[in-house]
Amino acid sequence: MSTGSTRLPWRSNQPRRRPRRTFFxxxxxxxxxxxxxxxxxxxxxxxxxxxxxxxxxxxxxYHGCAPISALHQPREKGAILLLxxxxxxxxxxxxxxxxxxxxxxxFRYPYVMLSSPDEPxxxxxxxxQVALSLPDGAEVExxxxxxxxxxxxxxxxxTEMREGFARQGREGVQYSGREGYHHMCRFYSGLFxxxxxxxxxxxxxxxxxxxxxxxRISYDPFRFLALRNQVYGFVITIVxxxxxxxxxxxxxxxxxxxxxxVPGALWPFFTKSKHGSMEGEYNMCHFWTNFEIGDLxxxxxHEYQDLFNMLDKKGGFYTExxxxxxxxxxxxxxxxxxxxxxxxxxxxxxxxxxxxxxxxEMGCECDxxxxxxxxxxxxxxxxxxxxxxxxGVQGEAKGGKGV
Numbered sequence: 001m002s003t004g005s006t007r008l009p010w011r012s013n014q015p016r017r018r019p020r021r022t023f024f025x026x027x028x029x030x031x032x033x034x035x036x037x038x039x040x041x042x043x044x045x046x047x048x049x050x051x052x053x054x055x056x057x058x059x060x061x062y063h064g065c066a067p068i069s070a071l072h073q074p075r076e077k078g079a080i081l082l083l084x085x086x087x088x089x090x091x092x093x094x095x096x097x098x099x100x101x102x103x104x105x106x107f108r109y110p111y112v113m114l115s116s117p118d119e120p121x122x123x124x125x126x127x128x129q130v131a132l133s134l135p136d137g138a139e140v141e142x143x144x145x146x147x148x149x150x151x152x153x154x155x156x157x158x159t160e161m162r163e164g165f166a167r168q169g170r171e172g173v174q175y176s177g178r179e180g181y182h183h184m185c186r187f188y189s190g191l192f193x194x195x196x197x198x199x200x201x202x203x204x205x206x207x208x209x210x211x212x213x214x215x216r217i218s219y220d221p222f223r224f225l226a227l228r229n230q231v232y233g234f235v236i237t238i239v240x241x242x243x244x245x246x247x248x249x250x251x252x253x254x255x256x257x258x259x260x261x262v263p264g265a266l267w268p269f270f271t272k273s274k275h276g277s278m279e280g281e282y283n284m285c286h287f288w289t290n291f292e293i294g295d296l297x298x299x300x301x302h303e304y305q306d307l308f309n310m311l312d313k314k315g316g317f318y319t320e321x322x323x324x325x326x327x328x329x330x331x332x333x334x335x336x337x338x339x340x341x342x343x344x345x346x347x348x349x350x351x352x353x354x355x356x357x358x359x360x361e362m363g364c365e366c367d368x369x370x371x372x373x374x375x376x377x378x379x380x381x382x383x384x385x386x387x388x389x390x391x392g393v394q395g396e397a398k399g400g401k402g403v
Contacts, residue, residue: 063346065364066219071106076222078203079112080104081192083145083184085119089126091209096133099207103217109205110139112197117147118180143197150183152318161318168321173243176321186317188289188324190308193299202297208290214348214355215363221293225342231295232332233342234287235349236356236378237386239275242284244321248311249282252330255310266338269393270330274386285386286329290351293344298336307331338397343390354378 080099084092113130115122122142130140152158162179169177176182188206198204203222225233249270256263274283298304308331316322332341348357348368355375357368371377379387 063362070219076203077201078222079110079201080207081112081204082207083114088209093133098212102213112141115144117150149191156315182318185324189327205293211351214368215366218364230340230342231298233293233344235291235344235347236288238384239284240326248322263334264337265397266333270333286326289325
């Protein structure tokens with residue numbers, strides 16, 4: 001009786017425990033099956049919300065704001081490039097404040113501020129005001145453009161050129177009566193990339209006093225272009241004024257023939273019929289270079305510089321008023337494919353009265369003003385905008401699949 005053989009409590013409980021154990025093991029197995037496919041998304045979620053860098057981060061065209069992990073990516077060798085005069089200070093300061101708020105406070109790229117030889121060096125007051133408008137520790141480098149890059153070149157007759165400036169002005173060629181404007185167009189067409197102050201950089205972002213951004217730029221556009229093997233980015237594309245460049249297209253076409261250059265799929269962007277132009281003629285479309293982000297290695301490269309040197313020898317920056325925008329644009333059209341140029345559609349940007357603002361779902365924390373209050377939505381202006389031509393070329397480059 002004392003053996004207790006009839007009690008055996010573990011036996012009496014066994015029928016109740018076996019189902020629990022089986023259910024537990026089955027649940028564990030099912031959880032494992034569900035977990036493994038979700039490992040990647042779960043890891044990404046954890047990285048994003050804990051602000052841990054993601055080594056595999058690769059930006060694409062964003063709809064909305066980029067993940068926080070974008071802030072932790074390596075920086076490119078890039079600089080924010082400005083060509084300024086002392087009198088630009090009043091317009092410069094709000095631009096810097098806006099640019100820091102919308103982008104650079106998070107990414108901390110250095111500024112390179114250039115002055116021309118025919119302007120006095122930036123005063124102590126100018127530099128102090130710039131420093132006050134930027135966060136502590138912001139890097140700003142000042143430099144003066146070399147004299148030989150800001151004068152009528154030796155192979156042209158300076159007296160004849162200045163007489164030509166006056167004549168162009170009387171004929172209504174915009175800005176042509178200002179010698180400095182001719183120098184600026186020549187400088188930004190090719191000489192800018194040779195400046196010693198930029199030798200240590202691989203990328204530039206051109207910024208102008210008086211411009212404004214209306215969306216937060218939540219990722220690094222330098223890295224964006226670098227990871228996609230692109231060399232150039234723009235926001236606005238419009239038509240040029242024909243009387244500024246009467247012989248530019250013909251000069252470039254002759255150069256292409258003489259050097260056996262076969263322009264690729266980007267070239268039709270500049271030659272599709274617009275405003276009555278014939279197919280194959282220059283339709284005046286170009287990328288508006290007061291905003292541009294570019295690869296200095298490409299613009300310092302022999303292909304681009306050879307083309308620029310030819311244009312420089314022709315003298316059209318002075319005998320006419322060749323602008324850096326059509327020069328840069330058509331040079332890209334001759335030398336690269338469409339996939340190496342990017343339209344930053346998600347940026348909101350205003351210069352003068354022209355403004356681009358992205359669709360609501362595309363931009364990040366945008367605060368664009370209403371169009372019509374002194375602002376023109378350039379994308380909706382069928383006369384000025386070349387966006388339809390750009391989308392057409394992009395669609396053709398992608399096999400008719402659109403953008």
